[in-house]
Amino acid sequence: VVIAREDTPGDKRLVAYVLAEDQSPPAPELLRAHLAQKLADYMLPSAFVTVPHWPLTSNGKLDRRALPAPDIAAVVAGCYEAPVGEVEQALATLWQEVLGLERVGRHDSFFALGGHSLRIITVIERLRQQGLHVEVRAAFSASTLAELAACVQRTQHNTEVPSVPPNLIDGSGSITPEHLTLLELSQKEIDGLVALIPGGSADIQDIYPLGPLQEGVLFHHLLGGEGDAYLLRSITRIETEETLQAFLSALRQVIARHDILRTSVHWEGLPRPVQVVHRQVSLPVERIVLFPDVEPADQLRQQVDPRRIRMDLGRPPLIQAFTAADPQGDGHWLVLLVHHLVCDHISLELLIHEVQAFMHGDSASLPAPLPYRSFIAKALATPDDVHAAYFREQLGDVEEPTAPFGVLDVHRSGAQVAEIRQTLPPALSFQLRSQARQWAVTPAALFHLAWGQVLARCCGRGDAVFGTVVSGRLQGLEGASRVVGMFINTLPLRLQLDGLDVGQAVLHAHKRLSELLDHEQASLVQAQRCSQVAAPLPLFTSLLNYRHSEATTAVSVFEGMHAVHDEERTNYPLTVSVDDLGEDFGTVVQVVQGLDAARIAAYFAQALESLAHALE
Numbered sequence: 001v002v003i004a005r006e007d008t009p010g011d012k013r014l015v016a017y018v019l020a021e022d023q024s025p026p027a028p029e030l031l032r033a034h035l036a037q038k039l040a041d042y043m044l045p046s047a048f049v050t051v052p053h054w055p056l057t058s059n060g061k062l063d064r065r066a067l068p069a070p071d072i073a074a075v076v077a078g079c080y081e082a083p084v085g086e087v088e089q090a091l092a093t094l095w096q097e098v099l100g101l102e103r104v105g106r107h108d109s110f111f112a113l114g115g116h117s118l119r120i121i122t123v124i125e126r127l128r129q130q131g132l133h134v135e136v137r138a139a140f141s142a143s144t145l146a147e148l149a150a151c152v153q154r155t156q157h158n159t160e161v162p163s164v165p166p167n168l169i170d171g172s173g174s175i176t177p178e179h180l181t182l183l184e185l186s187q188k189e190i191d192g193l194v195a196l197i198p199g200g201s202a203d204i205q206d207i208y209p210l211g212p213l214q215e216g217v218l219f220h221h222l223l224g225g226e227g228d229a230y231l232l233r234s235i236t237r238i239e240t241e242e243t244l245q246a247f248l249s250a251l252r253q254v255i256a257r258h259d260i261l262r263t264s265v266h267w268e269g270l271p272r273p274v275q276v277v278h279r280q281v282s283l284p285v286e287r288i289v290l291f292p293d294v295e296p297a298d299q300l301r302q303q304v305d306p307r308r309i310r311m312d313l314g315r316p317p318l319i320q321a322f323t324a325a326d327p328q329g330d331g332h333w334l335v336l337l338v339h340h341l342v343c344d345h346i347s348l349e350l351l352i353h354e355v356q357a358f359m360h361g362d363s364a365s366l367p368a369p370l371p372y373r374s375f376i377a378k379a380l381a382t383p384d385d386v387h388a389a390y391f392r393e394q395l396g397d398v399e400e401p402t403a404p405f406g407v408l409d410v411h412r413s414g415a416q417v418a419e420i421r422q423t424l425p426p427a428l429s430f431q432l433r434s435q436a437r438q439w440a441v442t443p444a445a446l447f448h449l450a451w452g453q454v455l456a457r458c459c460g461r462g463d464a465v466f467g468t469v470v471s472g473r474l475q476g477l478e479g480a481s482r483v484v485g486m487f488i489n490t491l492p493l494r495l496q497l498d499g500l501d502v503g504q505a506v507l508h509a510h511k512r513l514s515e516l517l518d519h520e521q522a523s524l525v526q527a528q529r530c531s532q533v534a535a536p537l538p539l540f541t542s543l544l545n546y547r548h549s550e551a552t553t554a555v556s557v558f559e560g561m562h563a564v565h566d567e568e569r570t571n572y573p574l575t576v577s578v579d580d581l582g583e584d585f586g587t588v589v590q591v592v593q594g595l596d597a598a599r600i601a602a603y604f605a606q607a608l609e610s611l612a613h614a615l616e
Helices: 028-036 085-099 117-129 136-141 145-155 187-195 212-223 241-257 296-303 345-359 373-381 384-395 426-438 443-459 502-519 524-529 597-614
Strands: 002-008 011-019 047-051 204-209 231-238 263-266 274-278 285-287 319-325 332-339 417-423 463-470 489-496 542-548 561-567 574-580 585-592
Touching (some): 085 117, 117 136, 136 145, 212 489, 212 524, 241 319, 241 332, 384 524, 417 597, 426 443, 443 489, 443 502, 443 574, 463 502, 489 502, 489 524, 574 597
Parallel strands (some): 542 574
Antiparallel strands (some): 002 011, 204 274, 231 332, 231 561, 263 274, 417 585, 463 489
């Protein structure tokens, strides 16, 4: 009997149960080798459990729930060799804790064991806490624990961790240029900025520049007229007024905890845009009246429409709430708008997690909040010429845009967008995840490769350039996995596919993604200038966003709350989002008017199926 078990949330694996006929059952390795003659690799169990008899229900049927979880002896073992030396032993212990394993050998691969980018963040953070440092690219590209340990040891002799300049604004008086440690402004410029803040200098906690993607988001905000492509909207139905007020109260407390959620953005009369952290802000809550003869959710989508609404970036928080009584019953409705300038996908999940903690009376368990200024300081520490050298090497001979279907306008508001949401068939999801482990790469590499193949076919090219969203949290920042803010960045990824077999293409995609992580906070504008594509033509017009998501919606944080709708948009005419749900994969394809979302989603699905088949 073979079943798919999920003893650890998000970690599903095939386990075979064998009925013992004698006292010496075959070793798991022998059983797996026998099945390998008949089954594809992704169909092979990773553990074999011998049972003396089948557990049965009262009806005489197999009781699958009573089958025991596999222990270490049941897991198919590879060529195990114990870690050697302090660094290897420290890494092995970390991997065991992060991946939930009992044993890790020096020849094991992090990704073959089920690791992914979010877990890499945790490993890098934990290493840093132990006084050990490693370059993010090494963490992704090292094929074994022993190789990574060697990288860690080499890094110790060449690592200078830049310090974060302190915030010198104490709120006790006027602000002078000497108070600003992350940017330079004249006294006249500071005074003009202070005049824009209702509470004056007493309400200013900090001032620093925007991060790279924040600058890009602001650029598109300023270009737009009606609407804003970077407003995130969620719609939730709430059963009682008490629950609604509890949620809003919890949200206010979370906003008070995090600097970025009390931030405004200013640019007029300044040499570069800046963000100002306010000491106190008030969450705006607007009441909406709904009509009884129209579906409430439809009315809310129309009345709170990011395609028509523009948020005042100078008035924090850049979060707005809209509430309404349900005219068709006793419930209530809540619409939240959050601007991408202050929040990315991981931050939204952190925000909702903290709201949940406050609503359940568990706020004491939350870690102390970390300042967003540390991330800005880290982003400013890498010289621009380091990024430029890499992108010149990658893009220097690119002469024309990768623009599928000939659509070139990348300055859009997100209006008139068609969307297709799909969940991959479970068998295909399992196959892709298993093959990623087999090749010791992240599943993201397979999805990027498949999208690159779609673009190359559509554009009649042997290569493809498209935007990829990087997490921005992999540069060794303390507590990076739990800082709320806008960390992600969009960067160009070039896949050169001509002359590569499928295995080489997989490793090529993984290598390119790994290299890109050293440049997470590079400027997209600078990267585009490293190609031969002359402005105003874009370098690429499609975007792939691979993200790790909760299997259940993040907005359903409390009993009596039911998420109905959430959406986000970009300025690109063609956007593909991949949700890694731990077991399954979901895809969201968004296209502008004139393109067929269903057709493009079908192309992507077919590319994934073909890739999975070719890797068998």
